[in-house]
Amino acid sequence: MKTIVAPFLFLILITTTADASAISYREHIKPIFDSQCISCHGESAPEYKAFKLDKSKWKAQNLGPRMDSYTYLVYFTGWPDTGALMRRLDSEKPGNMYQHLGSTEQEREKNLSLFKAWVGGWTLKRFKDITKEEISAIKVVY
Numbered sequence: 001m002k003t004i005v006a007p008f009l010f011l012i013l014i015t016t017t018a019d020a021s022a023i024s025y026r027e028h029i030k031p032i033f034d035s036q037c038i039s040c041h042g043e044s045a046p047e048y049k050a051f052k053l054d055k056s057k058w059k060a061q062n063l064g065p066r067m068d069s070y071t072y073l074v075y076f077t078g079w080p081d082t083g084a085l086m087r088r089l090d091s092e093k094p095g096n097m098y099q100h101l102g103s104t105e106q107e108r109e110k111n112l113s114l115f116k117a118w119v120g121g122w123t124l125k126r127f128k129d130i131t132k133e134e135i136s137a138i139k140v141v142y
Contacts, residue, residue, distance in 0.1 A: 041067040082127035
């Protein structure tokens with residue numbers, strides 16, 4: 001069933017609209033990403049599949065998977081790598097990227113709250129474990 005739903009998920013995520021007060025990638029998330037994340041996840045970073053083939057090589061270069069566009073972030077948020085962004089940024093069970101959200105705890109929490117508002121249905125679940133309702137709660141407004 002999920003394999004049938006998966007191709008349509010991306011379409012649903014990118015066509016979601018919101019009112020003017022919504023947290024958007026362009027206005028809120030991209031500036032945070034550009035100041036806190038791009039040095040390791042920018043254009044010199046490998047595509048996800050290349051990263052997975054040789055993690056130690058890329059980590060030695062201080063690079064993670066490429067995430068420097070809306071499309072890449074949706075990949076790590078909604079599908080196909082559901083919840084990966086949330087698992088890395090989460091503060092309740094701190095992910096390995098939470099520490100990079102800012103130079104102080106206050107800045108990290110502020111930036112995390114913007115990411116949480118942008119995502120909407122914040123979940124640490126992987127695609128195989130998520131319900132249709134939970135995936136529908138992910139908003140990621142452009």
